[in-house]
Amino acid sequence: MSQDFSVSPERTPIHIAYALMAVSVFTAFPVFIAAIVAWVNRGRESDYLLLAHYDWIVRTFWINLLVGVIGFILTFILIGWLVLFLNQIWLIYRVAMGWYQFSNDRLP
Structure with missing residues (x-):
């Protein structure tokens, strides 16, 4: 049984947003672009x-x-470094x- 690995055009912005968020773990700027991509496309979407x-x-x-x-x-007051570290782990x-949930067609 063969699988279709093509990505439909309406799913591409989500993959891009997740990829930008993944890169933002190392540098903060891409997370802003990911949020903009998600925000703009969110208003156009009807699929739950x-x-x-x-x-x-x-x-x-x-x-x-x-x-x-x-x-x-x-x-x-030095506790902020721990907060920032835990924030990155959470991200x-x-x-x-x-x-992962998106790739398996599940709700987050």
Whole structure:
């Protein structure tokens, strides 16, 4: 039995957003582009699965940004480094779990 590995055009923006979020673990800027891609495409989508993943990406961005700002502020009392580290671990988890679920046509 052969599998079709082609990616449909409506699924491509989600793959791009997850890839940008994965790269953002090393440098922060791509996460902003991923959020914009998800935000723009979220309004055009009617498929519940795709919409749920766009929401997952946008929610991940905002929570990551909020915790990152809090962590940055707390670096002045040294606990912020731990907060920033745990935030990155959380981001890795969200990207891996979301992308895995999306690849298997499951809700995040």
